[in-house]
Amino acid sequence: MPERSRSRLSQARTHGLLAILLLAACCAGCGAGARTVTSTGQGAVPTAPSSSASSATTTSTTTPLPGAGKPGVTIGDKNFTEQFVLGQLYLLALQAEGFTVEVNRNIGPTDVTVQALVSGRLAMYPEYLDIWNGSVAGAHQSFRTVAEAYGAGERYALAHGLQLLHPTPFSDTDAVGVTVGYAAENHLRTIDDLRSVAQTLTFGASPQFQQSPTGLPAIQQAYGFTPAAFKALAVGDQYTALDQGTVQAADVASTDGELASGDYVLLGDPRRVFGWGNVVPVVSVKVLEAEGPAFAETIDRVSALLSTDVMRELNQEVDLAHQDPNAVAAIAKRFLETHGVIAPTAS
DSSP states (O other), rough: OOOOOOSSSOOOOOHHHHHHHHHTTSSSSOTTTEEEEEEEOOOOSSSSSOSSOOOOEEEEEEEEEEETTTHHHHHEEEHHHHHHHHHHHHHEEEHHTOOOEEEEEEEHHHHHHHHHHHTTSOEEEEHHHHHHHIIISSSOOOOOHHHHHHHHHHHHHTTEEEEEEEOOBBBBEEEEEHHHHHHHHHOOOOOGGGGGGGGOOOEEOOOOHHHHHTTTHHHHHHHHHHOOOEEOOOTTOOHHHHTSSSSEEEEETTGGGGGGOEEEEOOOTTTOTTTOOEEEEEEEEEHHHHHHHHHHHHOOOOHTTTOHHHHHHHHHHHTTTTTTTHHHHHHHHHHHHTTSSSSOOOO
């Protein structure tokens, strides 16, 4: 499947370091690459009169962070809003665990990226499962479940010295969007329901979507209707066209920030025309061996937090900030702090 254009810009492994991380944030004197844990025990009863009923002894132990001393690595992201968000989330979480990591924004086409992974120039990047299977693994068949799609992609990855980490809960694919009012007026819940309005329906999308075998032709074949008219739209104009009524349905992305407003409805895709767009971080097996298990565990932990609603809200925040790199980092940091992945910065 060709890479999708964007209108803007599973369960994680839980590891026992979380409790230590939260405690360490409260302790003074933490060195770089280590956590300081303070324990308090009851001391001996004083022999001289004292205003305290008892005294306490305090000891401190320092536990190295799991990434301390590991080789430095580069992770990557693609050149649009959602990928900028993912890159910063993974970067900050890994750095908080002591790994030496930098991010390469806009890593280029998928074939170039995969070669960079194989050669060692890149350690990890977040890919979409349908793109991985279609463009990299060459698996173009439909999968009934995300588990089937993941299994196919993982088999290919392992055969080429790579590994797919746990998929995110959210799936970012093409989708058919309508306004809340239009859906209610015409009792629309799935793409199949558009058959009842096909004779008056104007469908909006990019010219590429109109021609692509995975775009409008796939909808027509799977659901058995042809819209009365098609309106070519520039990427990013779909929601304006829906608001103005120049189109009644449009091709959108399922995690667009605009969807956080609640003004639009995504029609269900029961025939899975658009596949499975869960993000699967692709990592070199050599990197996993060199960095240790905490590397993958940290990435998986972040991925598990990323529901569809979360990604829409994060994408909206970043788009409102005009994708400023400093703003993206601040938004990602606040999210990770809120969810206990990294310790809050002392004010």
